[in-house]
Amino acid sequence: MEKYFTDVSEFVDYLELPSELKSRAEQASQKFSFKVTKEFASRIEKGNPKDPLLLQVLPTESELLEKKGFVSDPVGDRNASKRAGLLQKYKGRVLLVITGSCAINCRYCFRREFNYKQVPKTTESIEGNLRLIEEDNSVEEVILSGGDPLMWKNMELEKLFKRIAKIKHIKRLRIHTRLPIVNAKRIDSGLINLLSKVNLVIYFVIHSNSCNELSPLVIGALKRIKSVGIPVLNQMVLLKGINDSVEEMEKFLRLQINNHIQPYYLHQLDKVNGATHFFVPVSKGRKLISELRKRLPGYAIPKYVYEKKGFTSKFPL
Numbered sequence: 001m002e003k004y005f006t007d008v009s010e011f012v013d014y015l016e017l018p019s020e021l022k023s024r025a026e027q028a029s030q031k032f033s034f035k036v037t038k039e040f041a042s043r044i045e046k047g048n049p050k051d052p053l054l055l056q057v058l059p060t061e062s063e064l065l066e067k068k069g070f071v072s073d074p075v076g077d078r079n080a081s082k083r084a085g086l087l088q089k090y091k092g093r094v095l096l097v098i099t100g101s102c103a104i105n106c107r108y109c110f111r112r113e114f115n116y117k118q119v120p121k122t123t124e125s126i127e128g129n130l131r132l133i134e135e136d137n138s139v140e141e142v143i144l145s146g147g148d149p150l151m152w153k154n155m156e157l158e159k160l161f162k163r164i165a166k167i168k169h170i171k172r173l174r175i176h177t178r179l180p181i182v183n184a185k186r187i188d189s190g191l192i193n194l195l196s197k198v199n200l201v202i203y204f205v206i207h208s209n210s211c212n213e214l215s216p217l218v219i220g221a222l223k224r225i226k227s228v229g230i231p232v233l234n235q236m237v238l239l240k241g242i243n244d245s246v247e248e249m250e251k252f253l254r255l256q257i258n259n260h261i262q263p264y265y266l267h268q269l270d271k272v273n274g275a276t277h278f279f280v281p282v283s284k285g286r287k288l289i290s291e292l293r294k295r296l297p298g299y300a301i302p303k304y305v306y307e308k309k310g311f312t313s314k315f316p317l
């Protein structure tokens with residue numbers, strides 16, 4: 001069975017949604033293609049156009065709206081690029097983009113208009129970027145990003161991890177991925193085995209935004225990662241109609257800490273073209289956080305941040 005839905009029309013039918021949605025979705029998906037795993041789709045409630053998982057993946061006509069302040073490169077990725085696929089904004093850690101593909105296309109993605117064409121996507125072609133990292137002693141952490149680094153096959157990842165571990169000043173490897181959330185089976189024994197053997201301190205930073213994303217299957221996959229001593233942190237994006245209510249957020253954060261998933265960042269939406277309808281004002285985000293503090297332990301509260309161009313870290317809100 002094919003793992004993905006890439007045809008919006010088929011997806012709309014599968015979810016028993018009104019067929020009017022199809023033509024609008026098809027139009028919007030010409031700018032940023034539609035893609036979702038069948039596993040993620042199976043957690044969407046049928047016939048519910050407001051399902052929080054559905055809203056993250058279904059292209060809509062709102063994406064075609066233009067709004068002042070919404071741009072193609074909201075976080076200044078282009079200026080931060082040392083070379084295609086190598087970004088550094090912050091001291092001591094570099095972002096290595098190793099693929100442009102993801103298992104799911106999130107409609108609010110800040111890299112929806114990122115140019116992945118020139119990014120080196122194989123162990124061999126990444127070598128140039130690794131040499132640059134090698135020359136810079138001040139870097140101690142490599143963050144694998146994309147796209148989604150776990151789109152790579154285990155064998156290729158193993159080669160890359162080993163190569164990174166050879167760089168003396170690199171102490172930590174961070175993997176930014178949404179794959180455990182959208183295709184839990186990707187966390188297979190081969191991957192766990194190779195993660196357990198890498199001679200680097202590894203951190204997993206996953207990305208999920210609402211309760212139903214953390215199904216029992218997903219939680220099981222995350223457990224396997226933690227079983228080899230790798231901490232799992234979650235980052236989320238504040239999204240209108242998806243997680244911008246105190247009740248939903250409280251439930252979601254509680255679900256995380258009850259499963260040893262450490263809430264990390266709550267990102268204020270990056271103002272990328274096509275994502276205007278997901279916008280939640282900072283004032284509302286701040287209120288949400290202060291309400292959550294009254295209801296949950298301190299370690300359950302994510303850092304509410306914004307990616308500000310030219311700043312030396314994520315900007316705390």
Ligand SMILES: *Cc1c(COP(=O)(O)O)cnc(C)c1O
Pocket residue numbers: 080087088089090093094095143313314
């Ligand atoms: C977000 C980000 C990081 C990681 O920042 P942390 O605060 O360490 O999580 C690193 N590099 C770039 C370019 C980033 O956008």
Ligand code: SF4
Pocket residue numbers: 101102103104105106108109110111146147148178207
């Ligand atoms: S998984 Fe991450 S990089 Fe990929 S589309 Fe979603 S937000 Fe963007």
